[in-house]
Amino acid sequence: MAQNVSYLGMIPLLPLIGAAVVGILHLATCKKKRLPDQLYAVLACSTPILTFVLAVKVFFDLNGLPVDGRALTHEVFTWFEVGEMNISMGFLADPLSSLMLLFVTFTASLIHIYSIGYMAGDESFAKFFAYLNLFLGSMLILVLGNGPVVMFVGWEGVGLCSYLLISYYSEDRSNVLAGNKAFIVNRIGDFGFVLGMAFLFWAIGDSGFDYISLKTNAHMLAPATVTLVCLLLFVGATGKSAQIPLYVWLPDAMAGPTPVSALIHAATMVTAGVYMVARFSFLYVHVPTVGLIVAWTGILTALVSAIYGMFQNDIKKVLAYSTVSQLGYMFAGVGLAAYSAGIFHVFTHAFFKALLFLGAGSVIYALHHEQNIWKMGGLKTKLPLTYKTMLIGSLALAGCPPFSGFFSKDEILYSALASGHTGIWVVGVLVAGMTAYYTFRMIFVVFHGSPRDAHAYEHAHEPPAVMTVPLVILAIGALFAGFLNLPSLFGGSQQVTHWLAPSLAEHAHEASHSIEIIAIAASVAAFAIGIFIAYRKFGKGAEEPVYSGFSSFAYHTFRINELYDVLFVRPYKAIGSAIGNLIDAHVTDGPVQLIVWFYRQFGSTFKLLQVGYVRVYAIYMIIGLSVMSYLLTQSFK
């Protein structure tokens, strides 16, 4: 039975209070005497650290419970209740959400601290931290919500914060447009989420709309309803987690400050879609066809964005496409019902991708906001710590054993092979090679060779400790996190999979060690080939390539944005402006104007008689009197 613990409510509340306090202080003082930035830094960083402490407590409390009873709940209040409908604002911590909770609060704490250095001197330092706290609060509501409606509150909340933070450097209009694009594309995805939620509610919502009740009542659902609900929820996931066809917003989202890219657009928010599919594993497991759609969408997204990633010049764009690509792997995992493998990749990815973004942030910081990799080079001597930590992150991303990314990615690929989805496996291995290639292309161009911009190189220096310490901590995570789920082949016991088991509806794939060895060998070979090609092309310095033909097409991301613009954005705007400027005034209002015109004509006809001369009125009078007297004589006959 689920245990009720009241401190669960504090976890999302703390950062929200932090956001309110920092935000109000900022609003109250920003026009007068500004408060010291240190005050805001302390206030804003204390809440993620406190939530991390609570997250650890949640973990140990759960660990102390018997395996099949590992759930902590807390119902804060009844949100609304009408007729059969009863929605409560409540939280649920089970093995799945507690794992999410741990790495979300952990990376958030580090990134908050890092931001103190990165954002130092920014004009609206406090505003940035208020948004960051608001984001964390929303993310924790998303993770801890006890049902789809509460999850949706967090879901929209993180979307809002993402929007606000992408547009943060608002002097540049394209940043603002990037924020808008993110919000609206996400809203299209949310449309699917809302529909899926509504169908689910319509089918079994009356007997409780929290995960525990839904899981119990899921057997009452018709198979067609399950298929529909799962498909619609996945549409929501493609929006938030940037999958085909809605991935277009994430690369643009790099317009936000780099810590934001690390926290929101790499480690936490964008994995919400994967989390959602795992959360609803009790539905997805019954519809393998939908699972296959999820898996193929994921692996194709991984492929396409890896292609884009090989031809980007902006260091953050390279990392952004690699995020989209890694998210694709995660969906391939959860789509093939290897939920724990997908979630484990979410977990390790949070470490190494946050690390890579923060490392990129250090480079950008050192070079005074230069993001073009072809303006960098030879930085490993100037930024040795950043180089080393980023190298660890890159090895993890590229899937080099024994770094964390190797184990989690390999588990997904192994599940694909073991469950007989060879096509997905082949694409997955190919993408692994491409990942190694573009990651080390970035490393070689940025850190090796000779400096391309001598002036910038001269002035580059390692950032302060407040920024480098988080890098080191994350590097340790990126290095060792994989050992938490060591497969039996390496003498491990898959702790993470066992930990997650009560939350997920997963059946383990029974396969021989020989298949596992094949999978590992292929992954390692792909990694080696990828890194070898990258070394041959960029290892000893290279000049900026001129993109033409296919590479230019890939650099422009296959012109998908232009296509969407023509297909959707313009027609939408055209319809709006046609209705707003023409139809409403002339068609809808037409009958009204017609009536007015008719009355006016009617009136002006009679107006002709009103000439204003006494002699004419005298004639009217005579005519009138004559008619009257005639009628009178007639009636007296």
Next chain:
Amino acid sequence: MDQLLLNQGFPLLSTLIFLPLAGSLLLFVVRDPHFARYWTLAVTSIVALLSLTLLPKFDRDTAAFQFAEHHPWIESLNITYVIGVDGISILLILLTTLIMPFCVLASWTYIKDRVPAFMICMLIMETAMIGVFVALDFVLFYILWEAMLIPMYFLIGIWGGPRKIYASIKFFLYTLAGSILLLVAIIWLYTANGYSFFIPDMMWKDYPFTAQILLFIAFFLAFAIKVPMFPFHTWLPAAHVEAPTAGSVILASILLKMGTYGFLRFALPITPEATTTLMPYVLWLSIAGIIYGGLTALAQQDMKKLIAYSSVGHMGFVTLGIFVLNIDGIEGAILQMINHGITTGALFLCVGMIYERTHSRELSSATGIGQYMPVFVTLIGIFSLSSLAFPGTNSFVGEFMILAGAFRHDVPLALAAIPGAVLAAAYMLRMLQKIIWGGTNNPDQSWLTDLNSREIITLAPFLFFVFWIGLGPQPFLAMMHSSVVNLLDQFHGYQQAITAAGMY
């Protein structure tokens, strides 16, 4: 008259109605603008406080009309002065009385000439609006219904913008034309009910089917124009654009609710059979309004017009909720009426605050003011989020309930309504983005001052209710629950009786 729980002791409702009117008399004599402002603020505040005393004594467990008063008026025609409150009207009355003091505050510096006359119009307006929500005699209702038009006509026509004459006449004639048939319907009902105008006695009667259809059409025209439902909405943008801030707020927050209130109070109980027959058309018209309003709002350059068209969409959700005829839908619709009053009222107040500074309502002239007015953009940002039904704000609860009700009624219908939500995000964000950040060539408006404390006080209560209803709507739903359950029970009982009668 068992539907009435007669008021014992102090006649609270009558006081609420006539206090503003009485207060206006003094302003005919004392013509000092400053006094007029303080006096009107005092009168509306007293009315607001008095209306709050309804709450502890309001019985949530009955569907009867409470605090009822009953006095003969024109005895030869059997017209009586009878008023009362039930769960459907109580929240609307409170919305009216609570919003009025803030409309006065919003006009404090906005209205500079003929202040006493302006305040007289506001006070008469309040009397008529409260009266409409409590009247239980059809003649009394009709008089007050039409009486509202006159002060509003002056508010737009005298203190309005450049095209005020066109807007005020269009508003007046359009809505007046709609109500003419209502009068015919009232007279027919009078004769059919033994020469009585008492509204509760007219409900749930077995009027012939044809008569019901005709009555429904008469009701529909009057109320659909007021709501306004697509395609009867064209008077609204014109009126909103030209009206002074307080006029826009009253129009959006309260006058529009009278149409939907009319549907609940008259159309459903008096013509249930016609409602059942014509319901699908009304529902799809609501959907059309949601989409049409959203698309039109997307193309607007004038902020007031944008919000006006968004109202067409939001009120489409309300009529959708009413006519799905289940408890989720109707309670959601009533809650959404209140929510729209709060959110759209606040948005119009915000636009008014920009207008007072820049003397323009064009989006282009307000671009990028976020950096000069951080408090202001925070507030308008929250109200915009409420308008697009962001979870945690008031409109989310209302829209969620309406959509749940729509789903229960008919799945394709609910599906058709959802694109409206995407549109709402698109047009509100477009506005927000321009206001908060703007573009590269923002006009230099560093002379802009952020909100003063009077303005913050004006907006604070709206903010409070956005989150209160958003996070804890239960007290609000509890107040309407008995009346809505009763309405639905009677409605379905009537349907069963009709079917049973049809079988013999």
